[in-house]
Amino acid sequence: MADAATSALVKVILEKLADEAFKMYVRSQGIHSELENLGKELSQIQAVLHDASDKEIKDEAVKQWLIDLQHLAYDIDDVLDDVATEAMRRELTKESEASTSKVRNLIVPAWFTKFSLSHRLSPKIDGITIELQRLYKAKSDLGLIVKDENRKDPNRGNETSLLESCVVGRxxxxxxxxxxxxxxxxxxxxxxxxxxxxxxxxxxxxxxxxxxxxxxxxxxxxxxxxxxxxxxxxxxxxxxxxxxxxxxxxxxxxxxxxxxxxxxxxxxxxxxxxxxxxxxxxxxxxxxxxxxxxxxxxxxxxxxxxxxxxxxxxxxLGFDDLDLVESLSSEDALSLFAMHALGVDSFDSYPTLREKGEAIVKKCGTLPLALKAIGRLLRKKTPEKWDDVLNSKIWDSKYVGDLSADWKVIFPALMLSYHDLSANLKRLFAYCSLFPKDFLYNKEELVLLWMAEGFLNQSNATKSHEDFGQDDFEALLSRSFFQHAPNDETLYVMHDLMNDLATFVAKDFFLRFENHTESRKEAVTKYRHMSIIYEKYGVYKKFEPFKRARSLRTLLVINLGQNDRYCFNSSKFFIDLLPQVPLLRVLSLGGIDISEVPDFICSLKHLRYLNLSETLIENLPDNIGNLFNLQILMVCGCYELTKLPKSFLKLKNLRHFDFRGTASLKKLPLGIGKLKNLQTLPKIVIEEEDSGFAITELKGLNNLRGKLSIEGLCKVQSKMQAHEAQLTLKRLTKLELNWGEGSQHGTPCN
Incomplete structure (x- = not known):
């Protein structure tokens, strides 16, 4: 379903183009008029996306038009990110020049110095303009019209996640x-x-x-x-x-x-x-x-x-007479549906909705998963919305297509629930297709991935991206797209049919590469997001086609707890692949067999998320500071890691630096307190004021949250220094204090 991601991405692009600071910079680079024209045509296309979303259900030509538009939107966004990164690089260079007269010693990435920005980007912009004009003309040929979206439900966001104890009829x-x-x-x-x-x-x-x-x-x-x-x-x-x-x-x-x-x-x-x-x-x-x-x-x-x-x-195994678990009786199914749609166990207080409810229950085949999904979709909705669900084209068997018997019954109900999500929630759900069935989701880690992909950008927002991501996750949980894990309430799972649905709606842009997946060179080139499920005895040659995926934004290596670094020749794969995928924003290589991070990684200028956890690396590249966009750096369990490079302090956008389990990393770079955006910093070691981290540096880290361990408190010289850290103003949930002689005190923070 290309409509959701397309709509969300087009909205983000138009917001970037409208930003005053961005417009001022592109004027200085001589590419303002080209980008302004792109924005005008894209705005007119945006106006017909709601109509396209309705028509793609039965019109293959409209569906393909949306897919082509989304590919183009990705390309436009990559160009805009190129511009924003160059602007950031110049700003940081000015700061460096102001602080030192030795400008010649600055390390400037080669990819910034070869040509002027307009010279590098003009061919790309010209190609984008031609394709955008083709799509603009095609919208009229397809009969797409401007169509008002349904009025936003004032109760959106008030959903509650019913406990699993609400079980009926068993x-x-x-x-x-x-x-x-x-x-x-x-x-x-x-x-x-x-x-x-x-x-x-x-x-x-x-x-x-x-x-x-x-x-x-x-x-x-x-x-x-x-x-x-x-x-x-x-x-x-x-x-x-x-x-x-x-x-x-x-x-x-x-x-x-x-x-x-x-x-x-x-x-x-x-x-x-x-x-x-x-x-x-x-x-x-x-x-x-x-x-x-x-x-x-x-x-x-x-x-x-x-x-x-x-x-x-x-x-x-000898079971000749099996008692199959049947669908619920009509009465029990209606009761379960009422619980999720109305918050009560019957329609006695809602007689005008009873007939509609009975018809919906029948369409759901009285299957509990479908009833929960549709019930939560309709919670606190108007009778007109109930009619929309009943009369949706998605129930049409022709739309369901050639699917298994299980899917034919439940697919329309799940698709309706998906279809009712906002464009951005659809995109977040589709992203989960990168993870295998029965995967245990950590909410905080998933939110960081969403943020790094740019899915949580909110204009004029008063809350952080992370807080928006938490809200979005809860919204998906409340509608049964996620469930609590059976053995651990802090983790989450996705029903395998929901995983199938995510894979179905994401198939044009997302690829989950498993042991049985066949990869063809011509097919791989279209994907923007890929994951490799870490399999034992994988074959390196199977990953050769990945080198053709030059538009790839996401590469996740997902280790399912094997703790086996020798699944495939990962070092060779890593070194050979990275130069071929310059647009990466998310790179997760946790747990694979690498002991050295090649310098080339510092040329991935779009990179927001880098996970090197559970690897054998001893240090990070000297030029890691060239990753101006980096927001999340994870090196958990890298017990060989001993030091951080000086350029680490150039990571001005770094929000989360997770280095738990790195016992050999004894000190942080002097001046890390200047990274004002840091939220995650699990441990600091107090040093002498002139040789390492001083407790007063915490004063500038106002965004710190979560758990923090402070070691070496014996080196704090005065009560005044400790007071300057302003720990009470930070959003800490647990603070662990260590005076350096083995004494330790941990306290929760309210």
Whole structure:
């Protein structure tokens, strides 16, 4: 669905073009008139985007027009970022010249000095202008007209996230399964027996499993309780390793599956356990047998709950008569829908909406996931909005296309919920297609990625980008696009059907590259955002086509807890690829096998986010300060990192510097207190005033938030110096104080 990202990006571009400081600078560079003309034509195109959004559902030509427009918008935004970066570079150069007469010693990136700005950008602007004129003419040929958007709902943003305890109509199923969980299973010859929960996607299998898992009787009956998400990637080693970490609380490395399963056998030995394997897709009996070998050491009466859509494996395991979890009854479905749409369990107080509600429930196939999504979409909406949902073209089977049976039932409901999001929320949701199924989302880390991509830019905003991102995440959570993780309320997951939806709407610009993904050179060139799911024994040659993705903005290497730096020849991949992708804004290489960061990385002038965590690097490049746009730098767990370069102090836009777990990094550069935008700085070590960080430097870091550890307080010379730090004015949640002799005091901050 190109309309959302296109609309959001065009809005950002027009705001940049309207900025007075930006206009003043481009006038000085002689490219003002060209950019002004671009803005005028883009404004007229923006006026028809709402009509295009409605028509793309059934008109392939309009859909392609939107895709072409979004590609062009990306190109325009890259040019504007080039201009803004050059302006920033000149401003910083002036500051440096003012502070030193040795201008010749300034290190200026080569990519700034070759040609004048207008000389470098004019060919790009000319090409963009030609394409924009083509699209401008095509809008008339496609019959696109100016169409008023629906009036903004005054209650937007007041949604609440209903607790999972609001479960309707599963009492009978729960009672039956509880008896199987807690009773004696005379039919099983093994120490554990399997309790399957089978049904189509979105019917509520995981919800039912959660009800059982958290039941007080169940909690008291078993010694071990473990919940593991499986999904369609049935990697025995990975699942076993996750299982070991869950039952032992340890992160250990194992040479092979045999060693790992021996350790698991000891963990389960003579203990009565409850293991939930959620969303099992495999139909391979041998794979299943290998996975469960360690479970035979458990005590009699142990249970394995398996939620699945597939019945073939269960038949091979001897389950001939399976009770499928059915859709809710019409009455229960209507009650669940009312809870999410109206906040009550019936339509008794809303008789005029009852008929509409019944029709929507029928269209949702009485599936709980669909009912929740549509219910939250309609919460506090007018009756007219209910009619719009009922009459939407998205319910049309022709629009659904050639999809699986599960998808054909639930897809229209989920798509309607997506369609009702604001343009920016749609873009944030689509971004999550870069992450694999069952991925555990950290809200703060995801918000930083969104910010680095430029998705959280708010004009005339009184709140920070990070705060806007938190609000946006909560909005998606309130509409069931995210859910709380089963075992950790601080983390979040996305239902696999929601992940499928994100992949569907993002497919023209986002690529998640997994072990089974085939990459063709001609296909890769169109993508702007890519992720590589860190697989064991990956093949370097598979990534060769990435070198053709010269418009790439995002490259995420996602390590799923393998802690194996040798998945592929990552050093070669890293060194060879970076010169080919000069437009990168987000680069995450956490956990891969690199011990040195090549200097070329300092030429990625658009870079906002750099993650080198869990690598073997010993230092950062001397010219790291050339990354004027850098907002987030993460080097967590880089235990070999010993020092930061002097140019670090040129990172004026740096907001988050996370270096937790870097014991060898003993001191910060003198003058780091001048980085006024810093919000994350987990630790500081107080030095003598002339040789390192002085506590008085904290005075200028007014934006610090979160957790802060201060070491070496014995070197603070007076109470006045400590007072100058103004710690009470910062948004700290925890402050840890260390006087340097092993004494330590931590306190929460209110």
């Amino acid at each position: 009492e009978r199923e729960k009672e039956k399964l509880l008896n199987k969980l807690l009773g004696d299973d005379q039919s099983s010859k093994e120490n554990f027996s399997i309790i399957p929960i089978v049904g189509m996607g979105g019917v509520g299998k995981t919800t039912l499993a959660r009800l059982l898992y958290n039941d007080t009787k169940v909690q008291g009956h078993f010694q071990l309780h473990v919940w593991i998400c499986i999904s369609d990637d049935f990697d025995i080693f990975k699942i076993s390793k996750t299982l070991f970490q869950a039952v032992s609380g340890q992160k250990k490395e194992f040479e092979d599956l045999n060693q790992l399963q021996q350790a698991l056998t000891e963990q389960f030995k003579d203990k009565r356990f409850l293991l939930v394997l959620d969303d099992v897709w495999t139909e391979n009996y041998d794979h299943w047998e290998k996975l469960v070998r360690p479970l035979y050491s458990g005590a009699p009466g142990s249970r394995v709950i398996m939620t699945t859509r597939k019945i073939e494996l269960l038949k091979m």
